[in-house]
Amino acid sequence: MARERPDYFDVDYGLATVAITTGNVAVATTGAIYHGIQIVAGTTATAIVTIYDSAGGASGSILEKLEVRAKDARLNERYRPVMARKGIYVVATGTGMSGTIFFMPKG
Secondary structure (H helix, E strand, C coil), rough: CCCCCCCHHHCCCEEEEEEEEEEEEECCCCCCCEEEEEEECCCCCCCEEEEECCCCCCCCCCEEEEEEECCCCCEEEEEEEECCCCCEEEEECCCCEEEEEEEEHHH
């Protein structure tokens, strides 16, 4: 039987998650592996989420940028996770938006 995912997904522990809402949040302040995000937009505003490779600010390389229309949701899971060398910092806009980011902390 063919495998759909690489072996590094077969670990005996789960991924770390952080809930996000509108605003800025430092998800990881050291290197981490970004696995994906789920966003639920509010009922009246488009949600825009930018994820940076940064320990504490909206700067550095962008790991991902998502736009989700009002009253919609989106799951974006990485088949190949992305290494964030400095950390993971999220900037989220859109009234009423919420979501969860999935990552593996360094260590």
